[in-house]
Amino acid sequence: MARADLFRAFAGRINTPQNIKRMLNQRAKNLSPSPTMAMDGKAKKLLSQGVDVVNLSVGEPDQDTPDTAKSGALQAIAANFTKYTASAGIAELREAIAQKLSRENHVEYAADEIVVSNGAKQSLFNTFMVLLDPGDEVVIQAPYWVSYPEMVKIAGGTPVIVATDARSGFELEPEALEGAVTAKTKALVLSNPSNPTGIVYGREKLLALAEIAARHDLTIVSDEIYERLTYDGAEAVSMAALGPDVRERTVTVNGFSKAFAMTGWRLGYTASNRQLAKAMSELQGHSTSGPSSVTQKAGLAALLGSQESVASMREQFDERRRYAISRVSSIPGLELEVEPKGAFYVFPKVGALFGKSIAGRTISGSEDLSMALLEEARVAVVPGSAFGSPDHIRISYAASMKHLREGFDRIERALAPLAQPA
Numbered sequence: 001m002a003r004a005d006l007f008r009a010f011a012g013r014i015n016t017p018q019n020i021k022r023m024l025n026q027r028a029k030n031l032s033p034s035p036t037m038a039m040d041g042k043a044k045k046l047l048s049q050g051v052d053v054v055n056l057s058v059g060e061p062d063q064d065t066p067d068t069a070k071s072g073a074l075q076a077i078a079a080n081f082t083k084y085t086a087s088a089g090i091a092e093l094r095e096a097i098a099q100k101l102s103r104e105n106h107v108e109y110a111a112d113e114i115v116v117s118n119g120a121k122q123s124l125f126n127t128f129m130v131l132l133d134p135g136d137e138v139v140i141q142a143p144y145w146v147s148y149p150e151m152v153k154i155a156g157g158t159p160v161i162v163a164t165d166a167r168s169g170f171e172l173e174p175e176a177l178e179g180a181v182t183a184k185t186k187a188l189v190l191s192n193p194s195n196p197t198g199i200v201y202g203r204e205k206l207l208a209l210a211e212i213a214a215r216h217d218l219t220i221v222s223d224e225i226y227e228r229l230t231y232d233g234a235e236a237v238s239m240a241a242l243g244p245d246v247r248e249r250t251v252t253v254n255g256f257s258k259a260f261a262m263t264g265w266r267l268g269y270t271a272s273n274r275q276l277a278k279a280m281s282e283l284q285g286h287s288t289s290g291p292s293s294v295t296q297k298a299g300l301a302a303l304l305g306s307q308e309s310v311a312s313m314r315e316q317f318d319e320r321r322r323y324a325i326s327r328v329s330s331i332p333g334l335e336l337e338v339e340p341k342g343a344f345y346v347f348p349k350v351g352a353l354f355g356k357s358i359a360g361r362t363i364s365g366s367e368d369l370s371m372a373l374l375e376e377a378r379v380a381v382v383p384g385s386a387f388g389s390p391d392h393i394r395i396s397y398a399a400s401m402k403h404l405r406e407g408f409d410r411i412e413r414a415l416a417p418l419a420q421p422a
């Protein structure tokens with residue numbers, strides 16, 4: 001057989017669903033796609049087809065990246081700052097991050113304890129990759145941010161989900177943590193302020209959790225990416241600031257996506273003890289070689305420049321938060337059990353709608369409801385099942401007031417018939 005024919009024959013054999021499945025390893029087969037990205041993708045696709053969708057699914061600020069960051073990037077390009085950098089990030093940025101942590105978070109780090117990555121997602125990924133051996137358990141409270149359990153699984157660990165509910169204000173109770181710890185437990189992950197519930201942990205509760213972590217020698221992965229978005233006087237306390245022992249066992253994760261509206265630039269970081277930082281830097285050296293040189297300069301300029309845009313974004317979000325709370329509280333079928341004090345989401349309970357129908361479709365769970373809202377009301381939200389909390393939906397208020405008003409009007413109209421007695 002001629003070589004070209006042979007290759008064609010092989011290609012035909014490879015390109016079958018069974019073969020493709022065989023090609024994938026167990027890790028790939030265990031993966032679940034990111035439901036928030038999937039919903040955002042669906043909404044964006046409909047928008048590109050000219051369908052008028054209000055997208056309240058997305059976890060990104062609608063504001064523009066601050067001019068300080070843009071100028072930093074433009075200057076970097078003009079100065080040909082376009083080569084590989086140190087894999088853990090450029091020294092000036094790591095130093096500026098260490099100073100930020102000292103100034104704002106009251107915890108001291110040296111620049112070589114900071115590792116800069118392609119978004120906080122990669123920072124979390126690096127953390128689990130250097131922490132976990134096969135079978136190591138990681139305690140994650142539900143409702144959780146969608147990617148924590150997946151990342152733990154990819155890194156070979158076992159996520160141990162501890163449910164929380166409105167009775168504890170969606171906070172992980174110390175007794176619940178204690179009850180979940182086994183001889184295999186290696187780490188605890190906290191999202192504070194929380195995506196998706198918007199809760200902000202107080203110092204006392206953090207101390208109680210840290211004390212248990214110390215007793216069982218756990219590493220605390222403290223995802224603080226929403227720390228600058230808190231409201232009503234709530235203060236985001238950094239776990240690592242609680243004391244020298246806690247600092248040693250904590251990996252603080254943060255990034256530029258939310259506070260500086262830089263989601264597409266991909267810039268995040270960890271602050272940790274030096275051994276972990278070294279391991280993550282080495283890991284990164286073999287995976288991405290570090291974040292983009294231009295993005296790093298943009299982040300440096302954002303950190304060193306005026307923080308006015310962060311303050312004004314926070315104020316806008318607070319106004320939208322109050323609006324979202326008032327709308328959610330008045331739409332029959334949605335129940336806001338806990339008022340959010342941080343991040344930019346409301347997380348109402350929707351269980352009262354289960355068993356009812358929208359436009360002839362029976363709503364048997366938060367996924368059906370989200371799909372019905374997208375297809376019938378043209379509003380994208382994320383089903384709570386994505387966060388391990390199937391009786392809720394997540395609505396992002398990181399959208400303009402115009403979009404928020406329209407989105408809530410649509411939800412209200414779609415749900416109104418369900419509120420009528422049968």
Ligand SMILES: Cc1ncc(COP(=O)(O)O)c(C=O)c1O
Nearest residue numbers: 059119120121145195255257268
């Ligand atoms: C809780 C939480 N952690 C981490 C991230 C990842 O952020 P980044 O864009 O920096 O990768 C997000 C983004 O949605 C988030 O909500």
